[in-house]
Structure formats: structure tokens, C-alpha cells
Amino acid sequence: MIKLYDSEIKVMNLLWEKGSMKAADIAKEMERRIDWNKNTTYTVIKKCVSKGAIERREPGFVCVPVVEKIDIQRSQTKEFLQKVFDGSSLNFLSFFLSQHKLNKKELDELEQLIEEYKEEEQ
DSSP: OOOOOHHHHHHHHHHHHHOSEEHHHHHHHHHHHHOOOHHHHHHHHHHHHHHTSEEEETTTTEEEEOSOHHHHHHHHHHHHHHHHHTTOHHHHHHHHHHHSOOOHHHHHHHHHHHHHHHHHHO
């Protein structure tokens, strides 16, 4: 799977949100959102193209996202869990819950997710 860095994910998030865009339009939007200059945006786009995350189409240097957001989320989450929590989802959840207080609604939703997961596993 493709490893994307934070700057690359910012560009990909824009493409996942808006769909295919011309590089010039991406540069304008990234300047508006996070104050990047045109050269920075073009450099990041080129990195995404070389990694196979974006396909460049002509005319107009149209950038087409060729990886799905869920696939990047899946691979990056797996890498994070491995690196920080020895690959253990339970260790991550235990740590997360010890650091973040969930309200009643969130706890109910978490319980529902667990029940749905149990049903899927049977």
C-alpha cells in the first residue's frame, strides 16, 4: 500500500472531497485553506503522482485520485497501531479511553458498534 505523509494527505483529502481537479485549482484551494504557495502544492502533487496516488491527465494537468480514502486510512491505521501500540487495537482503545472522556451518547454508540461487531463475527 502507498505510504502518504501529512502534506500528501492534505492534497488527497481535497481530491477525495471535491473529485478530480486541475493542479492550478488545487494550488488555489491549498493557498486558501493552509496558506501554501503554488510551488509547494505542485511539489506535493508530483510526489503523489510518483507514488501512484494521483493520476495526471491532460489537457490541463487534471489530478485524479486513484486510491480510495478507506484504503489509505486502513494502511496508515495499521502502521500506526504497529508502531505505537505493538499492533494491538485493544491497547490503543484502552489508552484512548483512559485519555478521553466519552459522554453518555458516545458510550452508547460505542456499545452499539461493539454489538454490531460481535454479530458480524458470529
